[in-house]
Amino acid sequence: MSNEAEGGCQCGGVRFRLMAAPRRVYCCHCTECRRQSAAAFGVSVIVPVDGVAVLQGQPKTWARPTASGGSLVCAFCPDCGSRLWHKAADCLSVKGGALDTVPEPTAHIWLGSKLDWVVIPEGVERWDGEPDTE
């Protein structure tokens, strides 16, 4: 995968670049991703915590508590509201649709809450909930 993948928000006010190759790319079928993305599932591109450089604009952040007792810092464009990435203690989860080129997923996760009509391709890695991290 490219080290120079760029992305941005819907209005173009915020632009960023991935500074590291993605560790994993998940299609996440959890209810948080569904609500957050206002779509049937989310695409999460996992990079190191310092794996994003802002090229233009200034994202705003909002934090929400996680099920494990931590906190997730969510970055978004202050003008158009597009969600850009989520920062956890040990990684950044970049919203796949914010990237100019959306990478192919390496796994589908949280299949326990997947919508019935979403069909998962044969042969891809599957997790009913949160995947084990390496």
Ligand SMILES: [Zn+2]
């Ligand atoms: Zn924007």
Ligand SMILES: [Zn+2]
């Ligand atoms: Zn999710």
